[in-house]
Amino acid sequence: MSKHPFKLTTCLVATALFSGAAFAGDTYGPYPVTVKTYDGDKTNSVSYGGQIARHVLSDSLKRLAGSGNGGANAAEVEAQMLSYFNGSDLDLEILAPTARDGFPIRQTMVGELSGGKNIAGKFYDGAMPAWPGNLTGKEVLLHMIGKAAEADGGFDATHGYDYAQLISKFTMGAMAYNQAVDNYLDEKLDAGVKPNGQPYSEGAAYTGKEHVWDEAFGYFGAAAHSLLLSAEDNYATSKRKSLEAADANGDGIVDLKSEMVFAGAYYAAGADKSGKTAYMQTIMRAFIDGRELITSANGEDLSEAQRQQLKAYAATIADNWEKVFAEAAFKYAGSVYKDITAITTAADDEARAKAYRAYVKHWSEMKGFVMALQSGKNNLGRTAVHLNRLIGFSPVTLDETIVSGIDADGNFIKDRKLSWNSYQLHMLRVQELLIKDFAIEARAKDATAELAGLVDSLSNDGGAESD
Amino acid sequence: MDLLDQIAQIFADFVNPKKRIFLGYIALSALIALGFLVVRRKGARGAWAQAVKQILDPKVFLSRSAIADYKIFVINRLFSFLISPLLLSQVGIATAIYFALHRVEFLHPGQFSTLNQPTIIALFTLVLFVVDDFSKYLLHRWMHRFPLLWSLHKVHHSATTLTPVTVYRVHPLEGVLYTLRSIVTQGSVIPLFYFLFGSDISLYSVVGVNVLVFVFHVTGSNLRHSHISISYWPWLEHLFISPAQHHLHHSTAERHFDKNFGAALAIWDWLFASLHLSKGETSDLTFGLDARENSSEAQLSVLYFQPLRDMARIAKRLLRRLILRPALRLLALFRPPRSDPKA
Numbered sequence: 037m038s039k040h041p042f043k044l045t046t047c048l049v050a051t052a053l054f055s056g057a058a059f060a061g062d063t064y065g066p067y068p069v070t071v072k073t074y075d076g077d078k079t080n081s082v083s084y085g086g087q088i089a090r091h092v093l094s095d096s097l098k099r100l101a102g103s104g105n106g107g108a109n110a111a112e113v114e115a116q117m118l119s120y121f122n123g124s125d126l127d128l129e130i131l132a133p134t135a136r137d138g139f140p141i142r143q144t145m146v147g148e149l150s151g152g153k154n155i156a157g158k159f160y161d162g163a164m165p166a167w168p169g170n171l172t173g174k175e176v177l178l179h180m181i182g183k184a185a186e187a188d189g190g191f192d193a194t195h196g197y198d199y200a201q202l203i204s205k206f207t208m209g210a211m212a213y214n215q216a217v218d219n220y221l222d223e224k225l226d227a228g229v230k231p232n233g234q235p236y237s238e239g240a241a242y243t244g245k246e247h248v249w250d251e252a253f254g255y256f257g258a259a260a261h262s263l264l265l266s267a268e269d270n271y272a273t274s275k276r277k278s279l280e281a282a283d284a285n286g287d288g289i290v291d292l293k294s295e296m297v298f299a300g301a302y303y304a305a306g307a308d309k310s311g312k313t314a315y316m317q318t319i320m321r322a323f324i325d326g327r328e329l330i331t332s333a334n335g336e337d338l339s340e341a342q343r344q345q346l347k348a349y350a351a352t353i354a355d356n357w358e359k360v361f362a363e364a365a366f367k368y369a370g371s372v373y374k375d376i377t378a379i380t381t382a383a384d385d386e387a388r389a390k391a392y393r394a395y396v397k398h399w400s401e402m403k404g405f406v407m408a409l410q411s412g413k414n415n416l417g418r419t420a421v422h423l424n425r426l427i428g429f430s431p432v433t434l435d436e437t438i439v440s441g442i443d444a445d446g447n448f449i450k451d452r453k454l455s456w457n458s459y460q461l462h463m464l465r466v467q468e469l470l471i472k473d474f475a476i477e478a479r480a481k482d483a484t485a486e487l488a489g490l491v492d493s494l495s496n497d498g499g500a501e502s503d
Numbered sequence: 504m505d506l507l508d509q510i511a512q513i514f515a516d517f518v519n520p521k522k523r524i525f526l527g528y529i530a531l532s533a534l535i536a537l538g539f540l541v542v543r544r545k546g547a548r549g550a551w552a553q554a555v556k557q558i559l560d561p562k563v564f565l566s567r568s569a570i571a572d573y574k575i576f577v578i579n580r581l582f583s584f585l586i587s588p589l590l591l592s593q594v595g596i597a598t599a600i601y602f603a604l605h606r607v608e609f610l611h612p613g614q615f616s617t618l619n620q621p622t623i624i625a626l627f628t629l630v631l632f633v634v635d636d637f638s639k640y641l642l643h644r645w646m647h648r649f650p651l652l653w654s655l656h657k658v659h660h661s662a663t664t665l666t667p668v669t670v671y672r673v674h675p676l677e678g679v680l681y682t683l684r685s686i687v688t689q690g691s692v693i694p695l696f697y698f699l700f701g702s703d704i705s706l707y708s709v710v711g712v713n714v715l716v717f718v719f720h721v722t723g724s725n726l727r728h729s730h731i732s733i734s735y736w737p738w739l740e741h742l743f744i745s746p747a748q749h750h751l752h753h754s755t756a757e758r759h760f761d762k763n764f765g766a767a768l769a770i771w772d773w774l775f776a777s778l779h780l781s782k783g784e785t786s787d788l789t790f791g792l793d794a795r796e797n798s799s800e801a802q803l804s805v806l807y808f809q810p811l812r813d814m815a816r817i818a819k820r821l822l823r824r825l826i827l828r829p830a831l832r833l834l835a836l837f838r839p840p841r842s843d844p845k846a
Contacts, residue, residue, distance in 0.1 A: 377613040377701070460612060461605035486702045487601055488594045491693050494631075494706065495593060495685075503643060503670070503727065503749065503766050 063284075064253055064260040064324055065294075070335035071235045071243055078241040081331075084293075087254025089150040090158065090211060091298040093120050096131035096146075097155070098204035101181075106188035114185035121181065123154025133296065139276040140289045141296075149292060160210035160218075160411040165420070166403070168429045168449075169442040173210045173411055177203065179446060191396065195439055195448050196431040201400035202407075205364075208299045209408020212255040213357060218413040220252035221350035225343060232330060233337040245330050245338060245346075252350075253323045256357070257298030260284065262305075263320040270305035270316060273297045300357055307363040307478040315356050315363075322349040322356075354413065361409050362474035365423075366467055368402035370481025372431065373463040375399075376456050392434060399431040402466075419473045426466050432459040513580050520710040520717075523724050524667050532667070532725035533558055539733050563730045567801035568663040568791075572672045574803060575658075582675035586682045596690035604698045616701035623700045628707045631692050632715040633768070638688045640771040642680065643764040651821075654813035655680075658806050661798040662728075663791040665753060669728040674810050719767045732786035740780050744769045747781035754788040 065082035097120045104113045120128060127147035135141040143149055160173035167176040184190050184199030191198055224230055230244030242250065261284040262270050269281035274297035276282075282290045282297075290296060297305065304315035326349035329342060338346065375395035382388035406427060410420045430439035432454045440452040464483055470476060479485065516522040540554035563569060604610060615623075646656035655677040662669045673681070696704045709717040726733055726746035735745040744765045752763040762779035765772045772778035792798050797813070799805040 373612075377611075377616070380611050381613045381616055383617070455608060457605045457608065457611050461602060464602055464605070484598050484601060487597055487694060487697050490697060490704070491594050491597045491690065494689060494693060495590065503639070503752075503764075 061324065061328070062261075062263045064258070064263075064320070064327065067246070067327060067331045069241045070246070070331060070333070071241060072335045073235065074239075074241055076239070076241055081242040081246050082250055082260075082327075083242055083247060084250045084254025085150040086153050087212075087251055088293055088296070088298070089146050089153040090155060090255075091257055092130050092133070092143075092146055092149060092292065093123075093128070093153065093155050094204065094207045094211060095133055095298070096120050096128070097207070098200045099131040101184040101200040101203050102190035104185050104187050104190060107186055110185040114182060117181045117185060121154065121177070122156045123152065127151070130292075133276060133292070135290075136276055139279050139282070142289050142291045143293075155207065155211055158211050158215050159207075160214040162411075162415065164407065164410065166407045166410055166424045166427075166429075168439060169446070176407075177206065177210065179442075180206075182446070191393070193392070193396070194433065195450060196396050196399060196433045198397045198400035201397055202404050205401055205404020206407045206411070208303075209361060209405070209411040212257065212299050213361070213408060214411045214413075216252040216255040217350075217354040217357065220248050220255070221354060222413055224248045225347055225350060227338075227340075227343060231337050232333050233335065243330070243335055245333075246327070249323070249327050249330055249346075252353070253327070256300050256319060256323065256353070258301035258304075258316065258320055258323075259297050260294040262297060262301060262316060263324065267305045267308035267316060270297050270301065271309060274302040274305070300360055303364045304356075304360045306367075307360055307476075307480070310478040310480060313359075313363070313476075313478045315360050319353050319356050322352040325349055326353075358409065358412060359474055359476050361405050362470050363476045363478045363480070365402050365405040365409065366470045366476055366482075367478075367480040368398045368405065369463045369466040369470070370483050371398035372402060373460050373483045374481070376432075376460050376463075380456050396431065403427060419469065422469055423466060426462040426469070428454070428462075432456055513577055521712050523670055523720060525720070528720040529667055529725050531721050532723045532729070535723040536726060536729070536731040536733070539731065558731065560730060563664045564666055566664040568661075569666045569668070571801040571803065571806065572662065572666060572668040575673075575806065576668055576671045578803070578807075579671060579673065579675055579678065582678065585675060585679050589679065589682050589686060593686045593690045596686060597694045600691055601694035601698055604694065610699065612698055613701045615699050616703075618700065620703065623696075623703070624705055624707055627696050627700070627704050628713055628715060630696070631689070631706065632713055634692050635685070635688050636766050636768045637771055638684050639766040640764050640768075642684045643766070644775070644777070646677070646680075647761050647764070650817050651814055652680075654810045654817065657792060657796055657798050657813075658810060660753060661792050661796075661800055661806065662753070663789075663800040665728040665730060665750070665790060667725040667728055670725075674807070676810070715767075724767075732781075732788075734781040737780050737782050740769055740782075741773050741778065742769055743767060744772070745781060747784070747786065748779065750786070750788055750790075751779055751781060751784060753790045755791055755793065756788070759788075 066080035067082055069078055069081045071081070097117055100113060100117045100120065103116075104110060119126075120131075127145045130141075130144055130146055133141065134144075146153070156174065159177065161175075162173060164171055164173045164176045167179070169175075169179065171179060180199055180203050183192065183197070184203065187197075187199060190200040225245075225248065230236060230248050232243045232245040234244055236242050236244050236247035240247070259265070259270070259273060259282065264284075265273065265281055269278060272278035273282040273295075279288075279290065282295050284295050285291075301316065301319075304319060307313050308316050326346050329346060329349075330338070333339075333342060372395060375391055375398055378391035379388055379395060382391055406423050409423075410416055416423075428438050429441070430448070430450070432438055433450070436453060436455055437450050438452050438454050439448045439450050441449045443449055467479075467483055471479065516524055517526050519525055520527065536558050537551075537554050540557060541550045544550040544553070605612070646652045655674045658674040658677070659669070659672050662672055693704075707714045712720070723733065723746065727744070727749040729746065732747045732750050733745060734740070734747040735743065739745070740748055744763060744767065748763045748769070751759045759779060762777050763769075763772055764777055769778060791800060797805075797809055799809075
């Protein structure tokens with residue numbers, strides 16, 4: 037043993053070096069400053085605090101959407117919601133995610149992440165036919181905010197809406213997904229836009245393309261070390277259940293800027309928990325590889341080949357992100373299907389009311405995700421029309437009617453009959469359509485998978501026996 | 504190794520308790536036959552030895568007909584490619600039916616899911632067995648009723664001795680029909696139950712087999728195709744088909760034609776007037792077909808190809824009768840009237 041002490045040390049050093057190198061490639065940053073003209077003292081060029089601030093604004097808006105008391109505090113709640121949506125001159129308190137026992141969080145104010153940010157300025161404002169009234173995306177959200185403020189705990193039993201869910205899921209698409217796939221990963225990758233040979237803005241520590249890529253990553257919502265975590269750990273991080281998983285630098289406190297999992301990334305991990313998909317791995321790998329490619333240009337403009345490679349990474353990200361939303365919509369369509377069975381077979385009024393509450397929540401999540409899917413770069417044409425027709429403007433409510441539109445004052449009109457059975461059939465069709473058009477694989481809560489399994493297990497393999 | 508694997512594959516049904524010719528079921532059938540024969544001879548001296556000799560009668564198991572059975576059993580394995588793609592469609596049928604059930608306004612998913620679990624399982628086990636048995640009766644009746652199908656089913660009836668392997672003496676196309684039958688019945692009953700009773704439905708089963716099918720097999724299902732003719736009491740033969748009743752089904756005597764189509768249950772024959780009890784019948788029957796049927800007890804080329812030739816002939820005849828003749832008659836209506844030379 038003592039004869040060759042250096043062998044052990046050499047091994048240890050080599051292992052440390054290699055694992056260090058591997059580690060660097062598996063987290064998003066830090067990356068060196070490559071701006072040639074930069075004369076500040078920063079050594080890390082990664083920056084996406086503004087995007088994290090917007091995730092926090094969105095999470096806080098969701099919290100507020102559930103704070104109405106049925107009308108009395110409507111004006112106050114609406115004003116508060118609008119301050120998070122439109123931004124405010126005053127620094128806003130982070131209402132979610134907040135610290136909890138065993139899960140301390142460094143930031144308590146939005147301004148600690150980034151100042152002067154809002155959701156409204158980055159919100160999809162094209163057509164949104166999934167909601168009644170012929171409104172744009174932003175108008176739909178403002179309509180929802182007004183209705184949420186009037187509702188009791190964000191729950192509108194008459195029309196079947198859970199506004200906290202609708203607003204939060206729609207925003208995941210209309211803000212984060214839209215900005216990433218229809219802006220930063222789209223036209224901002226063009227040669228003449230935000231070139232890599234120049235700082236993003238005067239005096240910035242990052243180049244044009246570095247920051248464009250970082251902003252897209254920020255909107256995805258993964259932690260910088262998400263690639264090192266299992267799907268379960270990413271999920272537990274977002275749920276504030278595992279400090280160990282979240283606290284990458286081991287300082288005992290979670291930094292929302294780089295250690296939290298938000299929005300799209302959370303749902304990627306949710307689908308990956310099935311073991312059938314690897315959305316998080318695929319998307320994170322593409323983000324990291326893309327960023328390393330930009331860093332390797334060392335502050336020079338990207339060559340055509342480099343930009344094409346970057347666009348290929350961007351396409352991987354966009355495709356998989358879209359699937360993540362489709363998986364989520366699929367799962368909630370399955371939940372809605374099961375909830376209807378629970379409603380129609382409930383033993384008493386209490387069980388029925390409980391089942392209906394869960395149903396409205398799940399429907400609103402599904403609806404939000406289907407609206408999110410229609411807020412990307414591609415508004416989905418025929419697929420969107422079919423999804424909107426099957427899902428409708430509202431779920432079937434307790435009197436077996438659904439919302440058919442809104443009147444001139446923005447009030448819902450609910451005059452169309454639809455039976456529970458028919459609506460369950462619609463949910464089966466929604467799942468069928470999502471499988472066909474998005475080629476999703478996790479397929480949580482597949483309403484017919486059990487049947488298929490049953491048929492397979494009971495099949496007596498034909499049997500050519502003749503009597 | 505590969506060759507051994509393939510051989511094992513060919514004979515897999517003998518060790519599969521889902522199949523009638525599972526060795527365990529054959530052994531039980533042999534024991535039942537033994538018990539029956541010994542009791543019938545009232546334990547006379549040498550009754551045991553005689554019974555064993557009768558059961559293992561080489562005149563039966565090594566007859567030309569039986570040897571053809573064995574060959575057909577092996578050859579038909581090659582035709583499994585006809586069946587495998589059909590099995591894939593079972594889930595498709597089940598799903599389509601499940602979707603369609605949502606359109607029935609007075610039903611809704613999970614309507615009876617609050618029923619207790621043992622009742623649901625018992626009901627499902629019973630319904631699946633009964634529907635399956637009825638569909639077997641119906642298809643079997645059609646195999647005898649329609650000339651096109653009889654061309655195929657003749658292969659099974661050309662057996663002049665019956666052994667448990669005769670159950671596989673089937674034309675490959677008939678095998679396809681049996682598979683389709685099974686796909687349609689299971690593909691309908693399963694989604695209906697899943698729809699009405701929820702996701703927890705399952706079967707009461709033994710060794711992976713519906714318990715009722717298991718009971719059918721352990722009570723001597725293999726004796727249906729054998730030379731040991733066991734009758735039940737007449738009242739029981741109204742409920743379950745006895746081996747002797749099935750032997751009558753294979754008999755060449757005209758009075759036995761188109762009787763006893765049932766598989767396990769006799770109630771279908773009873774209901775649809777095709778039941779024939781074994782009481783008063785001799786057990787010394789002749790099995791097989793009339794010479795007019797152009798079949799053979801053992802010649803494989805005839806067994807495999809004659810049905811195709813017969814079907815072609817029947818199809819041609821049908822075509823002439825149903826399409827050609829009416830078309831000609833229709834054309835005649837448009838023919839100009841014949842001029843009368845006397846005019």
